[in-house]
Amino acid sequence: MLDIKDLHAKVLGREILRGISLQVNAGEVHAIMGPNGSGKSTLAQVLAGRDGYDVTGEVLYKGKNLLAMSPEDRAVAGVFLAFQYPIEIPGVGNLYFLRTALNAVRKQRGLEDLDAMDFLAHAKERMKLVEMDQSFMTRSVNEGFSGGEKKRNEIFQMAILEPKLAILDETDSGLDIDALRVVAAGVNALRSKDRAMLVITHYQRLLDYIVPDHVHVIASGRIVKSGTKDLALELEKHGYTELEQQLPARPSPALGGAL
Amino acid sequence: MNVQTEIRDLTNQEYKYGFVTDLETDVVPRGLNENVIRLISAKKNEPEWMLDGRLRAYRHWLTLEEPRWQNVHYGPIDYQDIIYYAAPKPKTAGPKSLDEVDPEMVAMFNKLGISLAEQERLSGIAVDAIVDSVSVGTTFKKKLAEVGVIFCSFSEAVQDHPDLVKKYLGSVVPYTDNYFATLNSAVFTDGSFCFIPKGVRCPMELSTYFRINAADTGQFERTLIIAEDAAYVSYLEGCTAPIRDKNQLHAAVVELVALEGAQIKYSTVQNWYPGDKDGKGGIYNFVTKRGKCAGANSKISWTQVETGSAITWKYPSVILQGDNSVGEFHSVALTNNRQQADTGTKMIHIGKNTRSTILSKGISAGRGQNTYRGLVKILKSASGARNHTQCDSLLLGDQCGAHTFPYVEVKNPTAKVEHEASTSKIGEDQLFYCQQRGIRQEDAVSMIVNGFCREVFKELPMEFAVEAQKLLGVSLEGCVG
Numbered sequence: 123m124l125d126i127k128d129l130h131a132k133v134l135g136r137e138i139l140r141g142i143s144l145q146v147n148a149g150e151v152h153a154i155m156g157p158n159g160s161g162k163s164t165l166a167q168v169l170a171g172r173d174g175y176d177v178t179g180e181v182l183y184k185g186k187n188l189l190a191m192s193p194e195d196r197a198v199a200g201v202f203l204a205f206q207y208p209i210e211i212p213g214v215g216n217l218y219f220l221r222t223a224l225n226a227v228r229k230q231r232g233l234e235d236l237d238a239m240d241f242l243a244h245a246k247e248r249m250k251l252v253e254m255d256q257s258f259m260t261r262s263v264n265e266g267f268s269g270g271e272k273k274r275n276e277i278f279q280m281a282i283l284e285p286k287l288a289i290l291d292e293t294d295s296g297l298d299i300d301a302l303r304v305v306a307a308g309v310n311a312l313r314s315k316d317r318a319m320l321v322i323t324h325y326q327r328l329l330d331y332i333v334p335d336h337v338h339v340i341a342s343g344r345i346v347k348s349g350t351k352d353l354a355l356e357l358e359k360h361g362y363t364e365l366e367q368q369l370p371a372r373p374s375p376a377l378g379g380a381l
Numbered sequence: 382m383n384v385q386t387e388i389r390d391l392t393n394q395e396y397k398y399g400f401v402t403d404l405e406t407d408v409v410p411r412g413l414n415e416n417v418i419r420l421i422s423a424k425k426n427e428p429e430w431m432l433d434g435r436l437r438a439y440r441h442w443l444t445l446e447e448p449r450w451q452n453v454h455y456g457p458i459d460y461q462d463i464i465y466y467a468a469p470k471p472k473t474a475g476p477k478s479l480d481e482v483d484p485e486m487v488a489m490f491n492k493l494g495i496s497l498a499e500q501e502r503l504s505g506i507a508v509d510a511i512v513d514s515v516s517v518g519t520t521f522k523k524k525l526a527e528v529g530v531i532f533c534s535f536s537e538a539v540q541d542h543p544d545l546v547k548k549y550l551g552s553v554v555p556y557t558d559n560y561f562a563t564l565n566s567a568v569f570t571d572g573s574f575c576f577i578p579k580g581v582r583c584p585m586e587l588s589t590y591f592r593i594n595a596a597d598t599g600q601f602e603r604t605l606i607i608a609e610d611a612a613y614v615s616y617l618e619g620c621t622a623p624i625r626d627k628n629q630l631h632a633a634v635v636e637l638v639a640l641e642g643a644q645i646k647y648s649t650v651q652n653w654y655p656g657d658k659d660g661k662g663g664i665y666n667f668v669t670k671r672g673k674c675a676g677a678n679s680k681i682s683w684t685q686v687e688t689g690s691a692i693t694w695k696y697p698s699v700i701l702q703g704d705n706s707v708g709e710f711h712s713v714a715l716t717n718n719r720q721q722a723d724t725g726t727k728m729i730h731i732g733k734n735t736r737s738t739i740l741s742k743g744i745s746a747g748r749g750q751n752t753y754r755g756l757v758k759i760l761k762s763a764s765g766a767r768n769h770t771q772c773d774s775l776l777l778g779d780q781c782g783a784h785t786f787p788y789v790e791v792k793n794p795t796a797k798v799e800h801e802a803s804t805s806k807i808g809e810d811q812l813f814y815c816q817q818r819g820i821r822q823e824d825a826v827s828m829i830v831n832g833f834c835r836e837v838f839k840e841l842p843m844e845f846a847v848e849a850q851k852l853l854g855v856s857l858e859g860c861v862g
Contacts, residue, residue: 213832
């Protein structure tokens, strides 16, 4: 599904990703953990096609060169990013926004547009996954949503768009324990043998609910350790500091932590 | 991805109404003097008092200087190089009926998407079609007359309803009001006249479509709408002009009068030719629009979508004279390329417990300059008056400008005035978010712009909301409903 080889990313001349290699197969859930500033979110942004990074290396998505595709082409091809900070779009109805997005994806898949009525039925059914209130639909995209509502809305969008590769960027941040359960249940319901997920998180907590097949630790722009879910528990116990100290070559202090 | 390019593509859609129709036109000699005014008045077969009014205005105008306080820049206007009257020549003599409208004219309006055939209209809108200086036809006059509503061209009103015209003309915008209103009072040629008698709810939307066709002419129209006690009317105005290198002057005056408990809702979609991308050509839209809530519990509501004209200078205003009367102003103004707009409103609170709402959305793209200028004036007599103003500006790109000049004068301590303002740039974050959901960048830009205008669009009648959205390069679904 996803094959990342020696991925580097620079912003304003500073190297944030320093050679990431990672393989993700369909049906797998990979957790990406790491301290603040280690490059986790940059990895998510680069995979989704955010402008402003100077990227080298190779990323194959279903055998295609992902880095050559525009953000919208990646999206319709099945790459979904659940944003760490979902964006507000005042005046644009949540439901309208999602229907436009879904129809863009459907077009790519050779399907007819869903009309407003069919879409509504589909959306209502999907909303149950994240226990969202119907009033969400008539509100503007993320406008005036609480932090928890925004995160739920991201997972709701994922449920609607049914991506092949879902990247969840700190979906647990800012959630209380009840909201975390709801969001995790939504994510788990979307796990399937032909869908891969990259779950980016700072804390082990999320992984109690979304149990990963693999765990990778990023520090200073590199994957420094990979393992099973036990690795996450180990991290919880010892923290990132110890792990960072094991690194053979630390980058210069100016780069560590600053980003 | 490049936001600038996308915004350019979106906003640089070609002006679709820029064609010229070959109509045989009756014009008066170029330039302005008393003889020209007498000639216009004679052509319209006007009574003496009308001519006197024009000449009085003209003589006053000669003493005035063109205002330059507005935040727009343009070269001097040569008032002697304008043709003040241009009328498509009727092919048949005698009183016009709709069946007799020149087929070429009908074709021109069809091309503009305006049907003059009553039976073809689905939407129940009566139309007064004005080309250059004259009305060429008004639909549904008979049907409206059945409920006592008078809807006709201004020229006809002068002939058929002189008492009403005499009573209300200049009662809201006196001939001395301002430079362009004074000029209009001297040379205005046609416009629409609406009268809704006591207790009548006008059964259909009334609308005027203004078309400038002839070259080198100015359009000086005059619209007068009167709603008697407890009457209601919704009125729409649309406008387009051909693409020309030379600037053309449009100096209109609109007066609204709402008596006790009456409501007037006035909506404009202004799409005059904006000039080319280097700022060559385009209409100078210098317009005075004002309504008077003369009676208690009356309401006047202005909604405008200003996308055209090289320069827009207008402040649709409300004089809140009657106690408990309500004034509203909802505006979307888009300036692109070299377009300039200085627009806003004045809310003059005189009566007790009068309320006003101002909602202004300015969008600037290219090198467009967009100014909101508003005055909220609360007189001593207006105890309990309230105003809420919200001004939002959206910048597309980094070469455009947004400016806000809100003036507030409060002379009564019980008044409440609120003002909110925001300026935002269309965000890379918003665009990326849309794109990450599979929405193409150009669609994302129009979606975001449309969302920004939503609160104003929802004030427009359905048909106009559709047109307004199309004008902003957007599909229907985004914001209505």
